[in-house]
Each structure stands twice: as C-alpha cells, then as structure tokens.
Amino acid sequence: MTFKQFIELLKPRIALMIALTAVTGYGAVVDKVDLGALLLLTLAMVLGSAASAVFNHVWDRDIDRLMRRTSKRPMATGAGTPALGFALAAILMVAGLTVAHSAFNWVVALHLFLGGFVYVAVYTVWLKRRHWTNIILGGAAGSFAILAGAAVVNQTDWLLPMVLALVLFLWTPSHFWALAILLKEDYRQAGVPMLPVVVGDQRTAWWILANSLALVGSSLLPWSLGLLGPVYGFTAAATGLVLLGFNIRLVMTPTRFWAGWNFAASMPYLLVLFIGVFLDKHW
Numbered sequence: 553m554t555f556k557q558f559i560e561l562l563k564p565r566i567a568l569m570i571a572l573t574a575v576t577g578y579g580a581v582v583d584k585v586d587l588g589a590l591l592l593l594t595l596a597m598v599l600g601s602a603a604s605a606v607f608n609h610v611w612d613r614d615i616d617r618l619m620r621r622t623s624k625r626p627m628a629t630g631a632g633t634p635a636l637g638f639a640l641a642a643i644l645m646v647a648g649l650t651v652a653h654s655a656f657n658w659v660v661a662l663h664l665f666l667g668g669f670v671y672v673a674v675y676t677v678w679l680k681r682r683h684w685t686n687i688i689l690g691g692a693a694g695s696f697a698i699l700a701g702a703a704v705v706n707q708t709d710w711l712l713p714m715v716l717a718l719v720l721f722l723w724t725p726s727h728f729w730a731l732a733i734l735l736k737e738d739y740r741q742a743g744v745p746m747l748p749v750v751v752g753d754q755r756t757a758w759w760i761l762a763n764s765l766a767l768v769g770s771s772l773l774p775w776s777l778g779l780l781g782p783v784y785g786f787t788a789a790a791t792g793l794v795l796l797g798f799n800i801r802l803v804m805t806p807t808r809f810w811a812g813w814n815f816a817a818s819m820p821y822l823l824v825l826f827i828g829v830f831l832d833k834h835w
C-alpha cells in the first residue's frame with residue numbers, strides 16, 4: 553500500500569471537519585480560547601475520526617468494490633489487508649482516546665468514543681446496508697463531536713452544546729441525501745438502501761427540504777434562546793436561506809446537477825455557521 557493510499561484510509565478532509573466541529577463545541581462554551589487546548593482537541597478528534605474511517609474502509613470493502621466512486625480504495629482492491637486495517641483503526645482510536653483523556657478529561661474521551669461508535673457500529677455495521685434511515689441515526693456521530701469539544705471546558709451549562717449537537721444531527725441528512733441522489737446507481741448496484749434508491753430523486757428532494765427546514769429552525773435556536781447574539785443569528789438566518797434556496801431548486805428540478813450543488817453547499821453552510829458561533833462569542 554502506498555503512502556497516498558494510507559492517507560486515503562484516514563479520510564483526512566472529513567477528519568479535519570469533524571475536528572472543526574469539536575472546536576466549535578469548545579469555542580461555544582469557553583470564555584477565552586486556549587490555543588494549546590484547541591490543537592490537542594484537534595489532534596484527538598482527527599485520530600478518532602480517522603480510526604472510524606479506517607474501520608469503515610475495511611468493513612465496506614465488499615460493497616466498495618461494486619461502486620465506481622469507491623472501487624479503487626485500498627481495502628477494496630486488496631492493497632491493504634483487513635488485519636492491517638483493524639489494527640490501524642484500533643491504534644488510532646486508542647491514541648485519540650489517550651490524548652482526549654490525558655489532555656482533558658474522561659467526558660471528552662467518552663464523547664469521542666461515542667462519535668466513533670455511532671459511525672462504526674450504528675451506521676456502518678448496523679444500518680447502512682439495512683435501512684434508508686441509516687443517515688438519520690448515523691448523523692449523531694457528528695453531534696458527539698460537538699459535545700466532545702464542549703466537554704473540554706469544565707462547565708455545567710450544556711444547553712448551547714446540546715442545541716448545536718441537534719443542528720449537527722439535522723445537518724447530516726441534508727448533507728448526505730443530496731450526494732446519495734448523485735450516487736443512486738452506485739448504491740443500487742451495491743444493494744445499499746439509501747433514500748433515493750428507495751423512494752426516487754423527487755421524493756428525496758422533498759425529504760431534504762423538510763429536513764433542512766428543521767435544520768434551519770434549530771440553527772436559529774441559539775439566537776432565539778439568547779445563548780448567542782445577533783452576529784450568530786444573522787449568520788444562521790443568511791446561511792439557512794441560501795441552503796433552503798438550493799433545496800427548493802432541487803425540489804423544482806431534481807437533477808444530478810442540482811443534487812451536486814446541494815451536496816457541495818452543505819459543507820460551506822456548516823463552516824460559515826461555525827464561524828458565526830466563534831465571531832459571536834469571541835469577536
């Protein structure tokens with residue numbers, strides 16, 4: 553296996569965004585950001601996310617072989633062995649938990665573990681191949697990243713982290729179902745019951761819009777509950793309108809083109825929302 557293939561196993565861009573999710577949970581509750589804590593939290597989350605991603609590569613190697621997008625992956629081609637993958641996943645998760653526990657506390661480590669557990673056990677092993685609700689429950693993986701970050705700070709006010717965890721939970725289906733429209737034939741070929749395979753593109757587009765209405769509503773709660781101020785509130789309202797605009801366009805024209813744009817829009821939506829949390833709290 554080449555170094556490039558090894559890095560591919562870690563799903564690095566996703567790991568970095570998971571770390572950013574945790575950093576947002578930290579930034580939402582801390583009074584003064586400590587750069588050292590922020591870097592150690594990033595390291596722990598990247599290790600935990602990468603561990604989960606490696607396990608996913610190993611577990612899904614059979615169906616990855618059947619899908620154009622994933623057929624060249626190291627575990628699908630046999631460049632990496634399952635034994636190596638499981639060992640690497642275990643080492644990375646132990647390393648992430650050790651950093652989380654020794655640098656912070658056992659609550660951070662627990663939420664890091666639970667995020668990985670939801671993604672690996674609930675989504676990858678249990679639901680992904682069985683039922684279209686896989687992404688709804690699997691979305692909790694990102695929620696635990698927020699809570700892991702908030703647990704860095706020894707505080708008792710969990711309302712804002714819980715609301716942000718709800719936002720992450722609701723963001724995930726809007727993020728993934730748009731991509732699933734693009735990948736529908738791949739998933740049908742592999743026998744994976746993603747929503748578009750089960751109900752078609754048009755009804756999936758309606759599901760995305762309905763889910764995003766709940767997502768945008770939840771994103772306004774930190775402002776309406778007085779947990780964050782107008783800088784965040786306007787950011788949430790503006791990004792929410794843009795996301796819903798893409799979703800409405802997809803409902804009107806449920807094509808691969810607009811599904812691609814909806815998926816592409818889901819990441820900057822979350823990124824700008826995270827920036828709004830930081831600007832409101834620390835600017």
Ligand code: HEM
Pocket residue numbers: 565566569570573621671675687690691693694695724727728731819
């Ligand atoms: C169970 C929940 C999730 C599922 C099933 C899911 C699904 C996916 C899939 C299939 C891709 C395309 C990957 C590829 O082709 O390489 C993707 C990309 C991505 N996801 Fe998600 N996602 C989930 C949760 C999350 C979370 C919680 C985050 C971050 C907060 C996230 C951030 C991203 C990013 C940044 C990309 C683009 C990665 C790249 O360009 O390589 N995802 N997601």
Ligand SMILES: CC(C)=CCC/C(C)=C/CC/C(C)=C/COP(=O)(O)OP(=O)(O)O
Pocket residue numbers: 563566570597600601602604605608612622663664665666667668671676693694696697700
């Ligand atoms: C706190 C913590 C450690 C959280 C873990 C969160 C995590 C790793 C989420 C993974 C998100 C993701 C890209 C899933 C894709 O799986 P897939 O199998 O549907 O995608 P694929 O077909 O591209 O492999």
